Amino acid sequence: MKRLLACTGLLMAAATVFAQTPAAKPAPKSPPATATASIGGKTVTVTYSSPRVSGREGRLFTKDGQISKDPTYPVWRAGANNATKLDIGGDIKIGDLAVPKGSYTLYVDISDPDNWVLVVNKQTGQWGTKYDKAQDLGRVKMTMAAPPSMLEELKYTVVDNGSGSGSLTLAWENKSGSVPISAQ
Numbered sequence: 056m057k058r059l060l061a062c063t064g065l066l067m068a069a070a071t072v073f074a075q076t077p078a079a080k081p082a083p084k085s086p087p088a089t090a091t092a093s094i095g096g097k098t099v100t101v102t103y104s105s106p107r108v109s110g111r112e113g114r115l116f117t118k119d120g121q122i123s124k125d126p127t128y129p130v131w132r133a134g135a136n137n138a139t140k141l142d143i144g145g146d147i148k149i150g151d152l153a154v155p156k157g158s159y160t161l162y163v164d165i166s167d168p169d170n171w172v173l174v175v176n177k178q179t180g181q182w183g184t185k186y187d188k189a190q191d192l193g194r195v196k197m198t199m200a201a202p203p204s205m206l207e208e209l210k211y212t213v214v215d216n217g218s219g220s221g222s223l224t225l226a227w228e229n230k231s232g233s234v235p236i237s238a239q
Contacts, residue, residue, distance in 0.1 A: 084109075085135035090211040095219030095238020097145035101161065101211040103134035108207050108228050115228050116168040125184055129166040130174060132183030133225055134209060138162075140179060146239040149175060149223065150195035153239070162186060163225065163232065164194065171197040171232040173223075197225075197232030205229055 084107065091100040114120045122131050133139050138160040145156050154175060162174040178190040209227040216222065219238040224231060 088211070090213045090223075092213040092215045092221060093144075094147065094213075094215050094221035094236050095145075097143065097147055097156075097238050099144070099147065099213050099221070099223070099236060100142045101139060101213060101223065102142070103139040103161075103209070103211060104136040105209045106135040106227075107209075108205070112205060112228060116165055116230060118168075122165065127162070127184055127186040130162045130164050130186050130188075132186075133161050133163040134183060136183060138176075138179070138181050138183040138185070139211075141175065148237045148239060149173065150234050152193040152195050154192065159192065163197070168230070169199060171199060171225075171230070173197050173225075173232070173234050195234050197234050200231045200233070201229060202226050202231050206231075 085104040087102070088105045089100060089102050091098060108115065111121050115122055117123070122128060125131060139162075141159040141161050143154060143156055143159070147154050152175060158179045160176040160179050160181070162176060164172040164174055173195045175192045175195070176186070176190050177192050178187050206226050206228060209225070212224045212226070214222050214224070221236045222233050223236055224233040
């Protein structure tokens with residue numbers, strides 16, 4: 056009888072503990088990500104949310120595709136959720152665009168899905184679909200390439216090539232666009 060009461064007591068205590076344990080949250084659909092490198096001694100960091108293709112292959116960048124539903128189209132938030140953030144630890148050049156030390160938002164003009172243009176915008180902290188063209192610092196044509204295979208997850212890469220030069224690349228699905236970076 057004592058064993059039965061002890062077992063019942065332990066079972067009730069365990070049920071109480073498990074009932075109070077919160078359920079695990081599902082992974083976000085577009086998890087946060089960061090790409091960073093030091094180029095010529097200046098830290099370049101891109102902070103973004105990485106959406107997935109999720110069965111929409113071939114239906115993202117077309118004029119009637121998924122991205123065309125964004126209110127800022129053909130300017131795209133180049134990520135998901137909050138606007139993609141660029142932090143620079145010193146003056147740099149992105150292509151021919153002089154970018155002073157500070158924080159910026161990155162967008163991509165995909166008017167021509169095969170010829171992207173990187174948009175560096177001075178407004179920061181906004182949701183990704185809040186774009187104000189008047190706040191553009193400037194635009195840089197991206198060099199386009201096709202990744203070796205379909206990329207399920209949107210990915211930024213910042214690379215130091217040495218001698219004060221590097222690159223920033225955005226790749227997703229079957230598109231990849233890059234711009235050169237140089238330290239000033």
